[in-house]
Amino acid sequence: MEHISKLSETSLTIREWIEYFREAREIRRRYANWDFIRSQPPKIRIALEYYIETGDLYNAAKLAGMSMEEFNELRIKAGIPSIG
Amino acid sequence: MASAIADTSFLIDWIRYSKSRLIFRLFEVIYIPESVLTEIRSERSLTWIAEGLEEGGLAIFPELPDISREALNLVARSRRLPIRPVDYPEAFCLVAGRRLDLTVLTENGGAIALASYDPEYSNVKILRGIDILYLLWRSGLINSFKDELEIYQQETKHIYSRRDLDRYREHLK
Amino acid sequence: MSEKILKEWIERFKEAREIRRRYANWDFIRSQPPKIRIALEYYIETGDFRTAAKMSNMSVDEFIEIAKESANIPTVD
Numbered sequence: 001m002e003h004i005s006k007l008s009e010t011s012l013t014i015r016e017w018i019e020y021f022r023e024a025r026e027i028r029r030r031y032a033n034w035d036f037i038r039s040q041p042p043k044i045r046i047a048l049e050y051y052i053e054t055g056d057l058y059n060a061a062k063l064a065g066m067s068m069e070e071f072n073e074l075r076i077k078a079g080i081p082s083i084g
Numbered sequence: 085m086a087s088a089i090a091d092t093s094f095l096i097d098w099i100r101y102s103k104s105r106l107i108f109r110l111f112e113v114i115y116i117p118e119s120v121l122t123e124i125r126s127e128r129s130l131t132w133i134a135e136g137l138e139e140g141g142l143a144i145f146p147e148l149p150d151i152s153r154e155a156l157n158l159v160a161r162s163r164r165l166p167i168r169p170v171d172y173p174e175a176f177c178l179v180a181g182r183r184l185d186l187t188v189l190t191e192n193g194g195a196i197a198l199a200s201y202d203p204e205y206s207n208v209k210i211l212r213g214i215d216i217l218y219l220l221w222r223s224g225l226i227n228s229f230k231d232e233l234e235i236y237q238q239e240t241k242h243i244y245s246r247r248d249l250d251r252y253r254e255h256l257k
Numbered sequence: 258m259s260e261k262i263l264k265e266w267i268e269r270f271k272e273a274r275e276i277r278r279r280y281a282n283w284d285f286i287r288s289q290p291p292k293i294r295i296a297l298e299y300y301i302e303t304g305d306f307r308t309a310a311k312m313s314n315m316s317v318d319e320f321i322e323i324a325k326e327s328a329n330i331p332t333v334d
Binding site: 093097129168240244 | 262263266267268269270272273276303304305306307310316317318319321322325326329331332334
């Protein structure tokens with residue numbers, strides 16, 4: 001993940017940003033605890049899946065009906081890393 | 085392209101429609117107020133919203149104190165008349181629609197009535213599912229307004245009254 | 258608000274209630290536990306899904322799902 005943090009030090013082209021976000025999504029998918037996620041009620045599960053796909057904490061929290069802080073705790077519980 | 089704001093009454097019907105995603109071709113973005121989102125818990129609706137957020141067709145509209153205050157006023161005013169009053173999420177959409185020039189998507193009769201009798205809201209553009217279908221047809225995105233309206237009513241189990249259909253009488257022969 | 262507009266809206270809401278009453282599956286509604294039955298009846302009479310959902314301890318869309326799928330009550334306005 002070191003190379004991802006290095007990216008923030010340089011200005012990126014759109015293509016590089018797209019690649020960056022794609023890679024971040026792959027990492028979130030790979031590390032996520034899917035058993036935990038599947039065991040959640042629909043509202044929470046969908047919010048976690050949305051977060052994995054987008055990395056968008058703000059809207060994921062809204063989907064789950066939680067504060068960003070609460071949702072952040074939840075995504076940690078679900079094993080989903082926050083990237084960047 | 086204009087943007088829109090949708091309330092619960094609109095979403096709980098529209099999301100059931102098999103061609104629901106066509107609506108994203110009509111608006112730049114469709115906002116969903118937080119107060120509307122908190123009312124939605126079903127898997128189908130939340131998945132639709134999550135996908136819309138992901139693809140950029142939807143965005144969440146935050147609770148803004150100014151709009152919230154005016155919405156509460158509207159809720160109170162609408163209760164003075166012997167017709168269906170407006171609840172907070174619908175009122176919020178009307179206020180946001182007026183202040184930010186957003187098209188309001190609603191099926192709530194109280195909200196539509198308010199726009200017809202309250203001069204402050206008479207310029208707010210309000211669209212129901214039937215109006216969206218009409219626009220989709222005019223834009224060439226659906227083939228037959230009459231057939232699609234029939235499908236829409238069956239899939240969503242939303243029935244349009246004789247008065248609503250009368251407006252489109254010419255196209256429903 | 259002009260009397261004419263008011264009368265028109267009152268008629269519209271009456272028509273909406275008639276539609277809900279006509280389509281409703283009353284056998285299903287009568288077979289429900291009191292909380293749900295009363296919520297469904299309230300909803301048929303008023304179209305106020307929000308209060309009906311609160312009465313039955315459901316979210317709005319969950320309540321509407323039951324109203325439409327099981328009780329056959331269409332949304333009208």
